[in-house]
Amino acid sequence: MAGNPWLRFAARRLGRLLVSVWVLLTAAFGMIHLIPGDPVRAALGPMASAQVVAARRAALGLDDPLWQQYLHYLGNLCTGRLGVSMGSGLPVSQLIADRLPATVEIAVYAFLLALAVAIPVGAGMAVLTRGGRRRHAELAFTSTSVVLAAIPEFLIAVGLVFVFGVSLGWAPVAGRSGPESYVLPVVALAIGPAAVLARIVRVEMLAVLRADYIRTARAKRLPARLVYLRHALPNALTATLTLGGLLLSAMVAGTVLVENVFAWPGLGAAIVQSILAKDYPVVQGVVLVYGLGVLLVNLAVDVALALLDPRSTIRES
Structure with a gap:
């Protein structure tokens, strides 16, 4: 060794x-x-x-x-025993198995939505504002992203319920009854991380656009689309995907509040109900699952960094 x-x-x-x-x-x-x-x-x-x-x-x-x-x-x-719920008498492992898929689904869908929004928006803003251009667009983007990233998920969730569920009636506001019921919970979880990731993508993209190899690519008269998509964007995404993995951990934790706003039948709703009922075995089992999820995501990020940059990551570890 x-x-x-x-x-x-x-x-x-x-x-x-x-x-x-x-x-x-x-x-x-x-x-x-x-x-x-x-x-x-x-x-x-x-x-x-x-x-x-x-x-x-x-x-x-x-x-x-x-x-x-x-x-x-x-x-x-x-020995793999999580105990029995004091309230329902059901095994905690059964309760977790029944509710875990609902939590994982909205966390993963929110993560994918955040990436799908943040990468093109951040890269596009970098191209538009490179070299100090379009200061008004840069100010609007920075201000909006800071505000969205600072709002807690449960406040975003309550706002979405009021506007799109109660006022407009475009989407259901409670339960897990079909594809449309995923819209508001997923959006509520994705907005904050998408704003953070978009800012990171823009900063990384601006740094890449100032690199020598990008100047060389432009000097060769390569099409702008090829320069941005093939040469600049892949190199700008390393830090973005690393932070995205860490934000996935935060999304998993954020499901606790969002699930309770939308009456989502996941682990977040279960842990709040169990705390109120002082159901020790359920609380301990759910906390264990959440904690292990965060630790495994962080481990996956460390491994990904080691694979992308073996020399620096392994030396620093």
Whole structure:
């Protein structure tokens, strides 16, 4: 391993991933136990007798010391058991399997929409404003993108519901009932990242357009379309795709609020309901899935960077 930089890179990344997973598991366990209230009483209702509540707590191991509960939790995870929902009595793994596709769908669709909008808009603005041209267009683009990137997803979602759902009636505002029901949630998730990516594409494209090989291509009288699309754009997209991978992690996390605005049957709605009900196993399982998703996306970005620029990435790692 000492002589192979790729093995050292893989070992470091794997070590960081394992430490991050342990921190994630510990944080999920600790935070859920800091929530005030009795989860068993919340699940059984106020009419349940004290004896029934005590028996249920003992059956779930909630009377054990916290460190024993933690070890039991880790042991169950190592054997693939996420526990049983205190409210519904269903296995947490079944609940996650039922709801995960809905969350992944809107996150991936929003990511693709953000790329589809940001790349042509950012590249087009770079071409229009290169060399200090069209200052008014540059100012309008910069101001608009900053404002859109700063608005939280749930506010965008509420605005879309009011305008296009309630006022105009163009799209459904709740549920997952057909292709049209995806429009507003996906747009709500994509607007902010698209604005950020468009600015990055423009900056990277402007830097590429000032490069010597672009001047050489122009000196050869190549068509402008060929210069921009074949020579400039591919070289400008490396940083964009890297940041896009990181924004995908943020999109996954952003689904929590957006799903609740649109009553989307995904993990975001499930975790909010579980927190309110103090359903420990569901909260821990959903937090674990979200956290692992973010960690795996970040790992994929690191690997992509290593493949695109092996020398600098592996040396820095």
